[in-house]
Amino acid sequence: MSxxxxxxxxxxxxxxxxxATHVCEFCFGPVEVTxxxxxxxxxxxxxxxxxxxxxxxxxKDFLPCGAATAIDIGAGFTxxxxxxxxxxxxxxPNLYIKNDTVNPTWSFKDRVVAVASSRARELGYEKLAxxxxxxxxNSVSAHAAAxxxxxxxxxxxxLEAGKVVGSSIYGPTLVKVRGNYDAVNRLCAELAxxxxxxxxxxxxxxxxxxxSKTLGFEVAEQLGWRAPDHCVVPIASGSLxxxxxxxxxxxxxxGLIDAPKTRMSGAQxxxxxxxxxxxxxxxxxxxxxxxxxxxxxxxxxxxxDGYYSLVxxxxxxxxxxxxxxxxxxxxMKLLAETEGIFAETAGGVTVASVKQLAEQGRIDPGELTVxxxxxxxxxxxxxxxxxxxxxxxxxxxxESFEAAYTALHAAEAAA
Numbered sequence: 001m002s003x004x005x006x007x008x009x010x011x012x013x014x015x016x017x018x019x020a021t022h023v024c025e026f027c028f029g030p031v032e033v034t035x036x037x038x039x040x041x042x043x044x045x046x047x048x049x050x051x052x053x054x055x056x057x058x059x060k061d062f063l064p065c066g067a068a069t070a071i072d073i074g075a076g077f078t079x080x081x082x083x084x085x086x087x088x089x090x091x092x093p094n095l096y097i098k099n100d101t102v103n104p105t106w107s108f109k110d111r112v113v114a115v116a117s118s119r120a121r122e123l124g125y126e127k128l129a130x131x132x133x134x135x136x137x138n139s140v141s142a143h144a145a146a147x148x149x150x151x152x153x154x155x156x157x158x159l160e161a162g163k164v165v166g167s168s169i170y171g172p173t174l175v176k177v178r179g180n181y182d183a184v185n186r187l188c189a190e191l192a193x194x195x196x197x198x199x200x201x202x203x204x205x206x207x208x209x210x211x212s213k214t215l216g217f218e219v220a221e222q223l224g225w226r227a228p229d230h231c232v233v234p235i236a237s238g239s240l241x242x243x244x245x246x247x248x249x250x251x252x253x254x255g256l257i258d259a260p261k262t263r264m265s266g267a268q269x270x271x272x273x274x275x276x277x278x279x280x281x282x283x284x285x286x287x288x289x290x291x292x293x294x295x296x297x298x299x300x301x302x303x304x305d306g307y308y309s310l311v312x313x314x315x316x317x318x319x320x321x322x323x324x325x326x327x328x329x330x331x332m333k334l335l336a337e338t339e340g341i342f343a344e345t346a347g348g349v350t351v352a353s354v355k356q357l358a359e360q361g362r363i364d365p366g367e368l369t370v371x372x373x374x375x376x377x378x379x380x381x382x383x384x385x386x387x388x389x390x391x392x393x394x395x396x397x398x399e400s401f402e403a404a405y406t407a408l409h410a411a412e413a414a415a
Contacts, residue, residue: 003039004064007031007206010308018064020123020203030304032206033064037253044254046225053077056111056214062250063115063214064207070118071147075103075110076214080222080370085338086351090358094368096228097335098219101343105142105166106376107135107297108240112211113200117143119207120198127152127197131188133181133236133297134163135375140200141170152197154184160296162379180291182302201237205304209239216247219370220257227251227260229367232354234346234374235266235275235320236298238305242312244372264312265362266320267353269293269328269345272301275309276322284310294325294383295345297375319362321353328352329387332377342377350374 007016011029024031044061052058056076060067079099087095100108113136117128127150130140137153144151151172155164156179167174177184185201192202200208220227227248233241241264248260268276271293278286286306291299303309313320323331328345331352336342343351354371357363377384392408394400 002064002066003036003043003061004033005036006034008034020120020125020198022203022205030205033210035062035250037250040254044256046221046256049221049256056114056211056218059214059217062217062254064210065115065119065122069122071114071121071143073104073110073114073142073146075114077218078102080219081339081341083339083371086335089334089338090355092354092358092363092365092369094229094366095354096368096370097339097341098215098370098372099341100215100372100374101341101347101376105135105138106379107139107344108212108215108372108374109135109139110142111214112136112208112239113139113143115211116198116200116204116208117147117149120200120204121147121149123198123204125196125198125204126150127195129153129188129191129195129197129199130201131181131185131199132201133299134159134166134379135297136201137172137174138163138166138170138379141167141172144172145170154188156180156184156296160380160382162381166379181300182288182291185300209243212240212243213247213250215240215372216244217251219244220248220251223368225257227257227262228370229261230263230265230363230369232265232267232350232357232363232369232371234298234350234353234372235268235309236300236303236346238275238303238309240372240374241266242305242308245312245316262316263318263367264316265318265353265357266309266313267350268320268322269295269298269349270322270324271295272299273322274301274303275306275313276320278306278310279313279320280322284314286310293328294380295328295349296380297344297346298349319357319360321356323349323352323356327356329384331355332384333387335373336377341373343373344375344377344380345383346375347373347377348383
């Protein structure tokens with residue numbers, strides 16, 4: 001059973017049935033899922049949630065599809081880590097890391113695809129499709145395989161090798177499009193009108209985006225049923241940024257936590273920063289950009305939820321950072337060296353943005369701050385290969401090792 005009631009336009013508030021509709025027929029605004037919160041409040045307790053599976057399906061009552069027939073590969077309920085070492089380096093003693101690198105296909109996209117694929121199958125679709133910067137293609141391919149569905153995934157032709165392999169292994173039809181993500185997305189939007197497929201981030205998008213709010217549910221539960229003071233979230237389309245806060249709000253509507261006062265701050269790469277640029281200019285209207293950054297998973301120059309991200313930044317007294325490719329690599333290394341987490345480039349964006357915001361005084365050291373790390377580093381090896389220490393090469397003798405080890409430390413001391 002789902003407590004989802006309808007789809008509602010975020011602009012004019014017209015309502016639609018729970019079909020594969022993603023745009024309002026009247027004003028062309030985006031639609032999202034609404035719920036019977038009175039029913040949820042009467043049914044859902046902290047104990048009911050805690051008794052559920054150690055996955056996002058413990059929050060089934062807040063999701064728009066049936067959990068009993070869901071395509072479930074174990075996404076969600078990932079670790080929330082008190083990042084004491086990283087926090088010490090950044091002067092933030094109350095810093096936490098939400099580590100979504102450990103999802104089944106190593107990114108938070110497993111959350112959104114779990115929901116979208118399950119709802120797509122309920123709607124009668126036999127094929128799953130998507131436009132992707134890589135992580136989504138991996139997850140759609142895996143969920144389609146697990147659900148006995150066909151997958152057709154569209155990606156830019158210059159994607160990192162790890163993400164290409166990470167999709168191909170599941171046997172989808174993989175389509176490399178000559179162009180950036182925005183070109184891929186335009187193509188899929190056109191195809192969705194002609195092919196009776198479940199495009200998870202086009203015609204099934206209202207359901208897809210609901211998966212992101214499970215990060216908010218988990219963080220609140222893992223903090224002892226409270227919302228954090230501050231969140232720093234990478235912004236690509238902006239859906240993740242907006243939906244995490246929706247998760248906190250829904251728990252409050254259900255009476256499970258106090259009304260959240262969480263400040264929401266964003267993180268973008270300088271080479272693709274439409275939201276951060278608009279924010280720095282004091283504008284609520286972003287200008288699309290042509291991406292040029294190593295953070296390809298965030299390289300969406302015309303973000304679907306860009307405006308709503310700006311609204312949330314304003315309404316929660318947040319901030320938005322933008323960081324260079326060099327800072328991204330440094331952020332990846334800093335997270336790995338302090339907390340033992342190897343994140344992809346998007347994680348480097350988040351960590352570098354936390355550092356920047358802390359240095360600017362935008363994060364109070366007293367705030368309980370959660371930084372969201374959304375994908376694993378083995379997908380973006382190219383970004384750090386040239387920035388790592390060169391391994392020592394020695395003969396199989398104690399003398400050879402000691403000579404090389406002594407020389408290494410002497411060189412480091414001199415530097």
